[in-house]
Amino acid sequence: MVIAIASGKGGTGKTTMAVNVAVTVTRQGRPVQLLDCDVEEPNAHLFLDPRFDEVEEVTVTGPRVDLQRCDGCGECARRCEFGAIVALGGEISVFPELCHSCGGCALACPQRAITEEPRTIGTLEQARVGELAFARGVLNVGEARAVPLIAALKNRADGDALVLLDAPPGTGCPMMAAVRDCHFVCLVTEPTPFGLHDLTMAVDAVRTLHLPLGVVINRADLGDEEVRRFCQQQQIPILMELPCDRRIAEVCSRGRLIVDELPEYQEAFRDLAERIVQEAGRAPAPGGAAPAGLRDRIVEQLRHEA
Amino acid sequence: MKQMTVISGKGGTGKTSLTASFAALAHNAIVADCDVDAPDLALVLAPRVEKQSPFVGGKVARVDAGRCTGCGLCVESCRFEATALHGPPGDAAEHTCAVDPHSCEGCGVCVQLCPVEACRLEPTVTGEWFISQTRFSPLVHAQLGVGQDNSGKLVSCVRQEARALAEREERDLVLCDGPPGIGCPVIASLSGVDLLLIVVEPTVSALHDFERVADLARHFQIPALVCINKHDLNETVAAEIEKRADRLGVERAGRIPYDEAVVGAQLHRRTVVEHTNGPLSAAIRNIWQRIEQRLDLASEHRAP
Numbered sequence: 114m115v116i117a118i119a120s121g122k123g124g125t126g127k128t129t130m131a132v133n134v135a136v137t138v139t140r141q142g143r144p145v146q147l148l149d150c151d152v153e154e155p156n157a158h159l160f161l162d163p164r165f166d167e168v169e170e171v172t173v174t175g176p177r178v179d180l181q182r183c184d185g186c187g188e189c190a191r192r193c194e195f196g197a198i199v200a201l202g203g204e205i206s207v208f209p210e211l212c213h214s215c216g217g218c219a220l221a222c223p224q225r226a227i228t229e230e231p232r233t234i235g236t237l238e239q240a241r242v243g244e245l246a247f248a249r250g251v252l253n254v255g256e257a258r259a260v261p262l263i264a265a266l267k268n269r270a271d272g273d274a275l276v277l278l279d280a281p282p283g284t285g286c287p288m289m290a291a292v293r294d295c296h297f298v299c300l301v302t303e304p305t306p307f308g309l310h311d312l313t314m315a316v317d318a319v320r321t322l323h324l325p326l327g328v329v330i331n332r333a334d335l336g337d338e339e340v341r342r343f344c345q346q347q348q349i350p351i352l353m354e355l356p357c358d359r360r361i362a363e364v365c366s367r368g369r370l371i372v373d374e375l376p377e378y379q380e381a382f383r384d385l386a387e388r389i390v391q392e393a394g395r396a397p398a399p400g401g402a403a404p405a406g407l408r409d410r411i412v413e414q415l416r417h418e419a
Numbered sequence: 420m421k422q423m424t425v426i427s428g429k430g431g432t433g434k435t436s437l438t439a440s441f442a443a444l445a446h447n448a449i450v451a452d453c454d455v456d457a458p459d460l461a462l463v464l465a466p467r468v469e470k471q472s473p474f475v476g477g478k479v480a481r482v483d484a485g486r487c488t489g490c491g492l493c494v495e496s497c498r499f500e501a502t503a504l505h506g507p508p509g510d511a512a513e514h515t516c517a518v519d520p521h522s523c524e525g526c527g528v529c530v531q532l533c534p535v536e537a538c539r540l541e542p543t544v545t546g547e548w549f550i551s552q553t554r555f556s557p558l559v560h561a562q563l564g565v566g567q568d569n570s571g572k573l574v575s576c577v578r579q580e581a582r583a584l585a586e587r588e589e590r591d592l593v594l595c596d597g598p599p600g601i602g603c604p605v606i607a608s609l610s611g612v613d614l615l616l617i618v619v620e621p622t623v624s625a626l627h628d629f630e631r632v633a634d635l636a637r638h639f640q641i642p643a644l645v646c647i648n649k650h651d652l653n654e655t656v657a658a659e660i661e662k663r664a665d666r667l668g669v670e671r672a673g674r675i676p677y678d679e680a681v682v683g684a685q686l687h688r689r690t691v692v693e694h695t696n697g698p699l700s701a702a703i704r705n706i707w708q709r710i711e712q713r714l715d716l717a718s719e720h721r722a723p
Contacts, residue, residue: 121457123599124431153600154428154631156624194478194525215498215526254634257603282430282599283456289566306685307459318565336682366653368623
């Protein structure tokens with residue numbers, strides 16, 4: 114079962130929830146894997162102190178132009194929808210950070226002058242922290258696209274464990290790439306106007322993927338009632354509320370676990386873990402009543418035919 | 420005319436709250452909300468929209484089922500698993516291809532390959548952008564559609580429109596509220612600016628992310644200032660951040676104390692400097708003064 118912990122607004126406490134729930138469930142003796150999918154700014158490792166034993170470079174392909182064969186016709190540039198290959202006065206320039214690795218330029222070149230070569234965009238790293246399995250992606254600074262690295266990291270998900278996925282902030286394509294195909298999404302928010310605004314967008318985003326969701330309200334006594342009202346109106350379960358406790362902020366600021374330094378919160382995190390698993394278990398299984406995408410629908414249809 | 424962007428690396432450090440206060444303090448600026456994923460500046464600046472435009476951020480492939488022969492070449496060659504065969508069960512001969520617009524990246528490979536020209540790319544509206552008036556200055560902002568790709572493109576659009584407006588109105592500054600992270604929307608929000616303000620909080624997470632975003636600033640050769648928000652939450656880490664900043668060549672712009680008035684201001688839909696007058700407000704004003712000095716803006720509005 115894969116649970117994504119996401120949010121609309123940054124800094125609401127996704128990583129805090131993810132690491133504390135991961136450690137809580139691990140200590141209950143269940144196999145857990147934590148995937149830090151915020152590849153632009155991964156933070157989960159700061160709370161777990163892992164020793165990374167497997168580091169793998171992740172590459173994407175980009176065009177390489179053989180200048181001997183190239184006649185400067187510019188067809189590649191005309192075909193590229195992303196501005197990654199550009200023709201100016203018969204000279205071809207490549208902007209690899211813009212490339213989506215579609216292969217279109219190589220296909221289009223009448224001289225077959227373009228080959229695709231791998232380019233490293235970041236790393237995947239794995240570690241065990243006691244009984245907890247941990248993996249993260251780290252995007253190289255200067256790289257524009259997080260999505261291919263997030264996809265590579267998700268391929269490392271352990272089908273036999275409870276997988277907790279710390280998603281990137283926002284509602285754009287990195288968040289969607291992290292969250293799609295999960296069983297359940299836990300959205301972390303704060304009860305402020307910014308928190309509510311971004312939560313509504315995150316809810317919309319998750320609903321386009323037809324995924325069940327729940328909300329955790331962090332710093333719950335801070336702002337106003339609008340987030341609770343929104344959740345009620347939208348029939349979104351509130352899975353936990355954590356108060357605005359300065360000690361929590363201080364513990365997290367040092368990179369420590371709440372469940373270790375403030376044991377009075379251990380029960381809250383145990384309850385949150387149970388609630389998440391309960392809510393996720395209630396949702397239709399993927400490929401069942403609510404397949405996630407077109408491909409799943411096709412697979413279903415083809416199964417009926419067979 | 421100068422340009423600056425407020426970034427952070429880590430989310431939730433206070434970029435938007437600070438930018439809103441800077442908008443209140445700036446004398447002759449255009450404000451741009453470059454966090455097109457989660458544009459929150461409007462919640463405090465209360466813009467009156469004067470111009471609204473759809474944004475065509477990309478293209479999506481579409482198959483004309485009437486022409487499609489179901490050869491499946493597009494399915495084989497699509498690198499994003501966006502095309503699939505579908506049709507009545509039990510009759511493979513009647514199958515045609517269809518594109519899942521959520522997965523399609525609009526690359527056009529299927530268009531190139533289709534032997535019967537059944538596939539074409541269609542421009543898609545992926546967001547909207549706006550030029551608005553606020554009680555302080557014009558605001559250029561945008562909203563990216565849910566889950567849309569190419570936020571960098573919409574950010575660039577906001578930047579361009581803000582720059583053009585600043586030039587038309589002879590403004591001194593374009594002040595941009597940036598997104599969190601280091602990826603394409605951040606890169607689009609900082610390219611070509613004169614100064615960056617990196618807003619951090621005194622946590623190990625923010626320190627870690629600060630190094631990466633400072634690295635990004637160096638990569639693009641843009642001078643940067645750092646300010647530590649909520650500094651009194653952890654003075655040890657605050658000091659560590661300042662030491663790290665000194666080593667990285669990022670100038671210290673100041674520190675802001677933790678104060679629940681920041682949320683109070685938000686709840687009242689006001690900027691912090693409008694809402695309160697104590698040490699919190701003073702700290703923000705000092706940082707803004709430092710920014711004006713660095714951008715050499717102060718001289719532009721001093722009375723002769």
